[in-house]
Amino acid sequence: xxxxxxxxVPVSLRGELTRWMLxxxxxxxxxxxxxxxxxxxxxxxxxxxxxxxxxxxWNTNNEQGFDVRLAGDCRRMIVDFEGLRxxxxx
Amino acid sequence: xxxxxxxxxxxxxxxxxLYVEHCKVDREDKAIAIHDADGRVPVPCANLALLxxxxxxxxxxxxxxxxxECGCSVLWTGEQGVRVYxxxxxxxxxxxxxxxxxxxxSDPEAHMRMxxxxxxxxxxxxxxxxITLQQLRGREGVRVREAYAQASRETGVPWTGRSYDRTKWSxxxxxxxxxxxxxxxxxxxxxxxxxxxGYSPALGFIHTGxxxxxxxxxxxxxxxxxxxxAAFAAVASGEMxxxxxxxxxxxxxxxxxxxxxRIVEDLExxxxxxxxxxxxxxxxxxxVPGALWDPRAGQLQGGHNYADPGAGEESKL
Numbered sequence: 001x002x003x004x005x006x007x008x009v010p011v012s013l014r015g016e017l018t019r020w021m022l023x024x025x026x027x028x029x030x031x032x033x034x035x036x037x038x039x040x041x042x043x044x045x046x047x048x049x050x051x052x053x054x055x056x057x058w059n060t061n062n063e064q065g066f067d068v069r070l071a072g073d074c075r076r077m078i079v080d081f082e083g084l085r086x087x088x089x090x
Numbered sequence: 091x092x093x094x095x096x097x098x099x100x101x102x103x104x105x106x107x108l109y110v111e112h113c114k115v116d117r118e119d120k121a122i123a124i125h126d127a128d129g130r131v132p133v134p135c136a137n138l139a140l141l142x143x144x145x146x147x148x149x150x151x152x153x154x155x156x157x158x159e160c161g162c163s164v165l166w167t168g169e170q171g172v173r174v175y176x177x178x179x180x181x182x183x184x185x186x187x188x189x190x191x192x193x194x195x196s197d198p199e200a201h202m203r204m205x206x207x208x209x210x211x212x213x214x215x216x217x218x219x220x221i222t223l224q225q226l227r228g229r230e231g232v233r234v235r236e237a238y239a240q241a242s243r244e245t246g247v248p249w250t251g252r253s254y255d256r257t258k259w260s261x262x263x264x265x266x267x268x269x270x271x272x273x274x275x276x277x278x279x280x281x282x283x284x285x286x287x288g289y290s291p292a293l294g295f296i297h298t299g300x301x302x303x304x305x306x307x308x309x310x311x312x313x314x315x316x317x318x319x320a321a322f323a324a325v326a327s328g329e330m331x332x333x334x335x336x337x338x339x340x341x342x343x344x345x346x347x348x349x350x351x352r353i354v355e356d357l358e359x360x361x362x363x364x365x366x367x368x369x370x371x372x373x374x375x376x377x378v379p380g381a382l383w384d385p386r387a388g389q390l391q392g393g394h395n396y397a398d399p400g401a402g403e404e405s406k407l
Contacts, residue, residue, distance in 0.1 A: 063345045083341040084108055090129040
């Protein structure tokens, strides 16, 4: 499963994502596309986000059971504690 | 206060460990967070088995009480290895595990059977009939020596034996430093699991005479599969500092072998205990004293006054 949160991005990008996922709240998308599609969607979101921010979380086979990536202006950062990934709030 | 302990994720599903240094750990809106120069990092501590605190860290009273409530163990560790273990009251309120451990510990025959069980778990092949304890120790020595030699062969990191001086940490060779850092991680997790299930870390069967004897007993089941290969691989990778690298590699090994779940399963099978049929501890109030021991009835209800009505009235005359 994948969750994406987009902030302050062009409407057209959100529209495009709804081809693949459900927009359960403005800017919050849920879906379960394949790993390949997931990475393509991430690329696309980063390319068209302009000044907005993108967040993607998806389940994977690590200790936490998921991984997260951020792009653009999200104000938060992912920090790696020897393999455990947590979020830093400035 | 966590009211219902079933809300807490079971240890087997927890994340293994988090190591922090040069920061401040404080309570943050009912959870805990790590504060440093760049901001704060909230830590989902109810989901964590072990918080390892390195040099230059300060931790507040509120943070420790939150960690204790969540059943997350804390250990202070530094260059010289582990200094202090701290834990809340574990995630079980019942003392049934501990009482079972004491019973096995204090009965010479059961104690011996437990020692054999602990050794048998380390060898893939079943133990030959009539093997003596001395022969078992010899076999175990060979197994460990072979594990070091194999890790050394596979990584090309030379191995001259386990040696380190607690007073001159930095003089130890990198692989010994890596082993110490990795083992403190493994000991911490074993300690957390033992406490969380309500056993005593001090009542060991193979090891004896230390406050952490049982931790050493349990950790020895997993070293060959986790910390030994991680230590050699960490040194071979050349990434510095070796302590950080080895902890990262240990995490991968712990995940691969489902270490926390394994420890829980192994403890249950050692003591013939099954969590699913265990009686739940009926009280949510940790301050309730529980039952009174009785040689015939087994247990009497606690919190009850057993004085005869009228006894103690003489003083009023």
